[in-house]
Amino acid sequence: MLEVVEFDADEGEITLLMGPNGVGKTILLSCLAGGLRASEGDISVLGDHPEATKERLSFMLQDTMLVDELTGRENVAFFRDLHPRSTDGVESVLDRLDFEVDALGQEVRDYSGGMKRKLELAISLNVDAPLFLLDEPTAALDMTTVETLHSLLAARRDAGETIILSSHLPGDADLADRIVVLTEDGVSAVGSPEDLLAEVPPVVLVEGPGDVSESVRDGRLFEGEIHRRGFLRADRDPEAVTDNTDGTAIQVRDPSYTDMFNYYVHLRGNQ
Amino acid sequence: MAQRTTRDQTESNTATAGTGVRWTKQTKAFALRNLRAMLRTKATIIWGFGFPAFWYILTSLFFLPDAGDVGAATLADTKGATAVSLGLFGVLTVTLVAFASGLGEDLTAKRYRKLRSLPVAPSADFAGRYLAGVAVAAVSYALVLAVGWVDGASYTLRQPSSVLVVVGSFLLFALVGTSVAVLVIWLVEDAEIVVGITNAILLVSYFLTGYNGLVPGLLPGDSRWLVNVAPNSLAARLQAWHLTDLPKTVPAGTREAGLSPPSLPVSPAFVTLLAAWAVVLGVAAAVLMDRAVYSGEGGE
DSSP: OHHHHHHHOOTSSEEEOOOOOTSHHHHHHHHHTTTSSSSSSOBBBTTBBBGGGGGGGEEEEESSSSTTTTTTHHHHHHHHOTTTOOOOOOHHHHHTTTOGGGGGSBGGGGOOOOHHHHHHHHHHBBBSSSEEEEETTTTTOOOOHHHHHHHHHHHHTTTTTTEEEEEGGGGGGGGSSEEEEETTEEEEEEEHHHHHHSSSEEEEEEEESSSOOOGGGGGGGOSSSSSEEEETTTTTTTHHHHSSSSEEEEEEEOOOHHHHHHIIIIIGGOO | OHHHHHHHHHHHHHHHHHHHHHHHHHHHHHHHHEEEEEETOOIIIIIIIIIHHHHHHHHHHTTSSSSHHHHHHHHHHHHHHHHHHHHHHHHHHHIIIIIHHHHEEEEEETTHHHTSSOOOHHHHHHHHHHHHHHHHHHHHHHHHHHHHHTTOOOOOOTTHHHHHHHHHHHHHHHHHHHHHHHHHHHOOOOOOHHHHHHHHHHHHHHHHTHHHHOOGGGGGOOOOOOOOTSHHHHHHHHHHHHHSOOOEEEEEEETTTTTOOOOOOOSSOOOHHHHHHHHHHHHHHHHHHHIISSSSSSOO
16 A cells, blocks of 8 residues: 655646556545545645545546446436536547447446446546546556547646546556656656656567576566566666577567556666 | 625525535435335345235234134234334335445445545435435335235224324334444444344344334233334334224223233324434434544445
């Protein structure tokens, strides 16, 4: 669980909380939303205590909002009646997310994971609020819908709304203006995706039995489907690393967002 | 200055009216949500609707006297009183067990992390759940009375005010059930354990009060006063008196039907006693909904 967290999220920006499973992203968002209380410290949301900002925010909490025995439409009506700034835009959001509106008449217990996520998103975005807190909104969504959601959230950001979302999917980094990387020790990095990516060392991709641990930072290689990946040490020449004769294929590449995640969570996070 | 005061007053009145509208809307939201969820849950259908009616049939078949022993009229009234007793058993099943189960599931599923993030009035949550419980309980209650009627039970409103007493005691007893459910939830948040505990309360209260006060003779002589004090048997005996034409010679006639001693709680003081139960428990439950579930971190 998070021990120390300190970061600012600017208004009119999309802030992405990235971190491994179980690090406390949902807990942190719940604290910001007023659904949980921090055991210590202060939280300021829109300049106020979370308790005072409930009418000015909307919180999407994955997998816990919907009641299975109710239809999608009945779940929508329930939350619409609870928030005084609800609007009537659920169906247009669902349409954008490629959700068959006819399915609103079915009980939620018959929905797939992706349909539930889309409905939770539509309910949460169906509020005229300056701040949206979204807990893993892209989990369980197909790539096309993820792209659509990115576009939808970017439009809201452009309209001046502030969005804080959590994710452990590197692809969501594209959407963010600012990334906050969380580890069990707290915040390991804060910055724009470009700045954070620029700080990540070149990546060593290893395919085969060769030992390159002395060429990568902390001697650590991350297992992948095809390659093992590590981060090139600052004092190593890339050409010298890739030049080997034992049949192991070694490449040095620019880092991706997946590498950025591994770097800030598993290397920088441990320092 | 006077103008400003007037405008402030107007804004204050508007805000108050807005708060009232919002509270009503939120109460309706919780009521509809829980009503629908309960009616679509098999457990409610089986235990809330089916079981009390089934139990009435069993009681009528195996435990009630023959008409030849007590007379047809008394038997019809006794069946009526039995139906009332088991009808209120159904009311408690719904308002205590089903209510606690629903609230427990919301807590266990961490749904209150989301609900607490909304500007929800805790009293609207409680009131909505209560109204849903009342609606489902009314169906359960009416079903048992209907089965009793088919079986030959006789119902008669004893006096014009009996309508008020019956409806009022039903609502008060439903409030007692929902309030006890909140208290149990406060003590044990886990939904599965809550169902076990509330079922135990339901059965123990029924048997310890002589089948909801219908057969006080099951209690030791010096404990029979309990049936006119415990809320479940008090409500059942109040309603039995006001809904049937049991012989008016109290307690002699009711003794014939097995309902006394003690005498039936026919005076207004007993309605007040039931109201006191409901108010005390209801206030405690409303405070707990606020402090433990909303202001606290219920479900965590």
